[in-house]
Amino acid sequence: MSNEQLINDLNYATDLAKSGQEAPLVGGPFGLMWGVLLSATLTSHWAIVSGTFNLPLDNLWKLWIGFAVVGSIGSAILGSKVKSKPANTSTANKVEQSVWQLFSVMLGTVWVGIVMSMIFGSGTPQLFDFIVAMGFGGQGLAYAHTAKMSHNKWLIYPGIASFVACAMSMALHGHVELYLFAGITTVFTVVLPSLKTMGLENAK
Amino acid sequence: MPNKSSNIDIDAIDEVIHGRLRLGIMAYLSAVNPASFPELLSKTGTSNGNLSTHLSKLESAGYVTQEKGFAGKKPQTLVHLTDVGREAWIDYLDAMRSLLPTQ
Secondary structure (H helix, E strand, C coil): CCCHHHHHHHHHHHHHHHHHHHHCCCCHHHHHHHHHHHHHHHHHHHHHCCCCCCCCCCHHHHHHHHHHHHHHHHHHHHHCCCCCCCCCCCCHHHHHHHHHHHHHHHHHHHHHHHHHHHHCCCCCCHHHHHHHHHHHHHHHHHHHHHHHHCCCHHHHHHHHHHHHHHHHHHHHHCCHHHHHHHHHHHHHHHHHHHHHHHHHHHHC | CCCCCCCCHHHCCCCCCCCHHHHHHHHHHECCEEEEEEHHHHHHHHHHHHHHHHHHHHCCCCCCEEEEECCCCEEEEEEEHHHHHHHHHHHHHHHHHCCCCCC
């Protein structure tokens, strides 16, 4: 075997390895679906609590149960589509899937804790305000980790924005405007980054 | 002793991996694991039969496993790089590095 032939073969292998390593993130549609849903739900939450919609407060339960049901169905539908995409199992995509799954587990456990506190303890509905702050904090962590572990370094910016939103959410704790703030901020921290991710995926 | 200046003696190199297509398969699987059969077809640009033949060779050596299943209602074959395969891939790269002429 000649040097030239060997080097050609190695270049071919390098190109293939790089195409796998630099594979685009495929989770954009998930982010877009959850981002639009979350933004609409948070804004509706604000509209109910502030009296803008002129609806009784017990509609909040229906709103959030609807959010969970629609989100779960949407995830199931998108999940089967994303699974069949090429490079779905690249390291970057595995990291992204893993951090967002753990993020939802974290929020779920906080939700269970709050409900238990309300049933068995002295918890008040205001405890749910913490979920908003924790959501933004977890989101920041997920973005920052994905940025570090993949070629998508730009994700650090929505990560930083999410951390700032986390601090702002704690500052707004107990104020009804928290939910309006969160609804609007979600457009910038989830919807727009998801659209960019989808654009980058389509470009490849 | 390999000649480092002109032609390379590849005796020291894992022959199961070496070969343009198997090299490409191993390289891609090192980054995307598992990969579907159609994905490998598209990335390597080879034919169905050729890919099957080379995957069988890698599978016989224990470097990859092929998992037959379904994606929805469609049959799908997923190719996994095994731990033994990853180790062999790293050893292969080390061997190549030691054989190539240093600048």
